[in-house]
Amino acid sequence: MKNGVNRMIPDGYKPFISDDHFKQETYKKIEKIHAKKEASILASISAAFDIIPIKDGMTLSFHHHYRNGDLLLNMVIEEIKKRHLKNMKLAPSSIFPVHKPLVDLIKNEQVTAIYTNYISGDVAESISKGHLKDLLIMDTHGGRARAIETGELAIDVAFIAASAADEKGNANGIDGPNPCGPLGYIYPDLYYAKHKIVVTDTILDKLSSNDIDSAYVDYMIKVDQIGLSTGIESGTTQMTKDPVQLKIAKDTVKLIKTLNLIKDGLSFQTGAGSTSIAVSHFLKEEMIAQKVHGSFASGGITKSLVDMFDHHLFKDLYDVQSFDLDAVNSYKNNKNHHLMDASKYANPFYKNNIASQLDIVVLGATEVDLNFNVNVTTSSTHKLMGGSGGHSDTAYESKLTIITTNLVKSRIPFIKEHVETVSTPGTSVDVVVTERGIAINPLRTDLIELLKDSTLNILPIRSLYQKAVTMTSIPKQIKHEDRIVGLIRYRDGSIIDVIYEVKS
Template structure:
């Protein structure tokens, strides 16, 4: 069964996420739940006259509609644009990342981009905005979880289209119902490798975060330094595989724990799909991308090997004590093609 919150819904189950007091923007993930679940229950606090169109979820995929007083607390969504960092370390990472993108060869008129909602990722987009204005470069589309920052850049004429699978703040959530060039897309259209073509495969540049990166460029975004599951990975591995330039931005050290390690706790995004790792102490390029390494050296960027980054981190922190696991498997990591690439064991 799928129980789905619907900010606006009629009595037959036509629903969208961009009207009503609890508007949240794109229902990109819920659309697929509604399509595939055996039974679908829409829960709404805003029952409107039939037909509620355009509908993100259509009535032929809905079994029940339940009216309640409130489907959630709208304060849980960022009220303005997602935060702009003032952290000097995050700004340095973002500056390095923007300079690397500029030197990569993919920063050309009509490029496409996805950026995360973390402080450094958002700051990269800010630095790129300045470069886009300076060089009169406009992006063809922005993809993914969308922030108000991309909405503002679109209003400035810097981004032609926005493809939104998940609205990260209220500015983006409102825009999707007002702007015909701000499209709501399903998670399948976003990143499904088994359909006839997902938009992730059209990405030029993706900027992603990481909890850990290892010396084989494998990335962990699920389990923390204590081995405990933190949250979902979204389209991390999908966009890394699809984009021409997949870039990880992260501090070298986070909370006295090294981010660049010999082996990650959990492999979520395989190293062969990661091109560049940008930290505050240097930029590492995957040996598979010798073309990027040459371009970065020519641009005089602070390039080093991934092993050197690990050594720099351990010189400061020492080697953290290894996490002790039991035998019980509490999670299985399924890659985007359906193969199992790792397991998560219970921490002792």
């Protein structure tokens, strides 16, 4: 059947209708699961498999606050492998290149289903090639919280990586030799998984903060090393030096200024992409020049947002995940740098979630189409290379959603007639900024009116598309196999698109 963005989805699944359809639905949470007694300290990961016990077909969950420095998922993978368990379902909030050992378990059907919000590296490539027996389910950050809280994603065992814990099972991500920052994404798992295990390399008498409440923790395990702090800075968390992307960032801030949005009380979020971080830098300069003081910045927090906070440009930071060690240290040392759990961040059914209080969000894109739909999940050749994360959540909730993207890169147009994969529906996107012009979504007649006399290079999105294909020619359509390897679940649980197996 076709859904609300004109994509074919398999029968038996709830089709995406519109980005605001969730308002017509009822939301019922399952009961939180408290620990029956004080947390027991176990000798090893293996001991946890014995005592629970972990069996064929169970669903195990993990968080990704160590990003490409995570070591815990691979420890559990190794134990699954040793025990010859089959048909395991994994629900890590994200998967990174460091998780390459998972590929072997996918191929031999020890792991047959995966639920995640973002995926890259060898595991993504393996799934694109059709190696995963069952479907990959791609959620948003807010959607994952919703799925766990309602019991739609039922977790048997949650493995909680923590940089430090006390002997009762309280834990955090800021103490110890390997800090990673706030542990915002694990809260749904902590509250609703049947069994919860804190895994750490440091046990202290007293913690700086009890971010993980021992009332929900069943077991603790001490390992030699839980993760590498340096790994949280992996990927796209550095400011660009590319002159094209710097122009895009500068034009984005000019747009915000022209719309008179740089004013006291401003709330702001940006992605972790290099262009988005450059936007933060230029916005900081403009706020200082205008002597403006914003209310808060939120999301995955980077050094650039910490810098703005330190300059008193924002009163508060709401942090679901630290993207670098500057953010980790800021969270540890500043009372106005707050931990934000995944549900409070972006669950569509969480009343007044933080994302809904945003004035501006600046996000990236792999592709944008003529209907303003955005792809951040696959490449132009259908290969898995990312995921929505908080993209769809914040795009819908923020008062102004700006997508920054190159018009053309490496002879590939980023504005296309149709995106390969719809991650975020165009109805949630207000503006697309490229190095060769800015497109305003026709649905935002208010913005069009405000900008009609501006000096910004504002063009219809079709004109940007024509510029792109004039430079590159219309790209040849890359064929894919008929088999569906994954479903992209919109934040309300509906299916917005599917992921196909790539041609070998």
